[in-house]
Amino acid sequence: MIYFDTAASYPLLPEVKVELASAFNTHYANSASTHNLGEIAANELERVRELLADSIGAYPSEIVFTSGATESNNIAFKSLLLSESFDVSKKHIITSQIEHKCVFAICDYFKSLGFEITYIKPNSDGLIDVADVKNALRPNTALVSIMHVNNELGTINPIAEIGQVCFENNILFHSDAAQSYRKVEIDVDDLNVDVMSFSAHKIGGPKGIGAIYIRDLRHKHLLPVIHGAGQEDGLRGGTVAVPLICAFGKAIEAFPDYYDSFKNIDIKGYFLDCLEKEEVPYVVNGGGKSLPSCLSITLYKTNTGLLIREYENLFSLAQGSACSSKTIEPSHVLTALGMNRETADRTFRISFPLDIDKFHVDELLKAIKKATV
Numbered sequence: 001m002i003y004f005d006t007a008a009s010y011p012l013l014p015e016v017k018v019e020l021a022s023a024f025n026t027h028y029a030n031s032a033s034t035h036n037l038g039e040i041a042a043n044e045l046e047r048v049r050e051l052l053a054d055s056i057g058a059y060p061s062e063i064v065f066t067s068g069a070t071e072s073n074n075i076a077f078k079s080l081l082l083s084e085s086f087d088v089s090k091k092h093i094i095t096s097q098i099e100h101k102c103v104f105a106i107c108d109y110f111k112s113l114g115f116e117i118t119y120i121k122p123n124s125d126g127l128i129d130v131a132d133v134k135n136a137l138r139p140n141t142a143l144v145s146i147m148h149v150n151n152e153l154g155t156i157n158p159i160a161e162i163g164q165v166c167f168e169n170n171i172l173f174h175s176d177a178a179q180s181y182r183k184v185e186i187d188v189d190d191l192n193v194d195v196m197s198f199s200a201h202k203i204g205g206p207k208g209i210g211a212i213y214i215r216d217l218r219h220k221h222l223l224p225v226i227h228g229a230g231q232e233d234g235l236r237g238g239t240v241a242v243p244l245i246c247a248f249g250k251a252i253e254a255f256p257d258y259y260d261s262f263k264n265i266d267i268k269g270y271f272l273d274c275l276e277k278e279e280v281p282y283v284v285n286g287g288g289k290s291l292p293s294c295l296s297i298t299l300y301k302t303n304t305g306l307l308i309r310e311y312e313n314l315f316s317l318a319q320g321s322a323c324s325s326k327t328i329e330p331s332h333v334l335t336a337l338g339m340n341r342e343t344a345d346r347t348f349r350i351s352f353p354l355d356i357d358k359f360h361v362d363e364l365l366k367a368i369k370k371a372t373v
């Protein structure tokens with residue numbers, strides 16, 4: 001099986017696997033326990049917190065570990081906007097039409113609470129324009145939430161500029177960095193973000209662990225997402241998953257080198273050059289600056305149904321986004337770009353693995369060529 005779905009999830013990095021097994025063996029104690037083993041686990045927890053904080057130019061006290069980016073996005077909205085100290089007259093949220101589906105679900109919930117939501121349309125390059133965010137601001141805007149990198153197109157939004165506009169207007173700015181962390185440089189001050197979401201399995205770490213950055217967390221009185229015994233600054237109760245966090249830490253350390261080597265191959269360029277040479281008609285969706293590991297492509301003359309059926313045991317490919325690939329609706333990101341159902345059906349997200357070989361891409365090209373009239 002050739003795996004072309006790393007935007008949905010990366011396999012564990014080899015050193016993460018080793019760390020995971022070792023951490024489950026050694027750091028099994030509860031990090032809240034006061035005995036030696038508990039303290040050792042707590043030290044490991046704080047070491048990784050510091051590592052994550054350093055990697056984004058934040059303070060360790062501003063990092064909370066969560067189960068992943070979905071939970072972090074929930075915290076970003078609920079813990080901040082529903083806290084007692086938040087201005088109740090601010091009942092407007094700005095987000096985009098191309099966010100991860102969990103953000104839409106959260107926004108639906110806020111709508112039920114009486115909030116108004118503005119969904120910014122992407123431009124033809126698949127990017128969110130700063131001017132559109134600026135025009136959407138209202139005196140009662142509580143939060144702007146725009147993702148850093150889009151999970152279907154791989155496009156990189158102008159987060160620093162959007163953050164600057166929010167800063168100038170004293171509005172909270174959240175960005176979902178599930179797809180960008182360790183692939184694109186992140187400094188929370190340079191990017192002007194107040195809140196940011198992360199996920200370990202998008203960088204070769206384990207599933208079920210992630211984090212959220214909240215600027216000046218200690219000075220805020222936030223609503224817990226899980227009421228518990230005070231863990232994670234009282235924001236998220238429950239025994240902290242130290243072994244998963246150790247493995248997340250290993251992924252934070254190891255992933256960038258793998259990604260740098262991967263970038264050197266320019267596999268996306270190779271794939272597109274080959275399509276040209278083979279005269280396979282295609283359009284790349286989201287012409288803006290994008291990740292080298294993620295490509296959204298429409299193959300106009302290719303029988304995509306045949307491609308999927310014939311090669312389902314050979315390639316893991318996403319038609320639309322992985323999270324919605326079991327539903328038959330066209331992806332909301334593609335429809336936001338103005339695509340109809342038929343064109344969306346002919347569109348694939350190809351997200352390359354770190355150990356990609358040109359041979360694997362050649363196999364995919366052969367299959368595409370065969371299915372193209």
Ligand SMILES: Cc1ncc(COP(=O)(O)O)c(C=O)c1O
Nearest residue numbers: 068069070100151176178179199
């Ligand atoms: C942009 C984005 N946000 C959030 C998520 C959800 O992340 P997690 O699986 O860690 O909850 C994903 C993963 O599909 C994603 O790509």
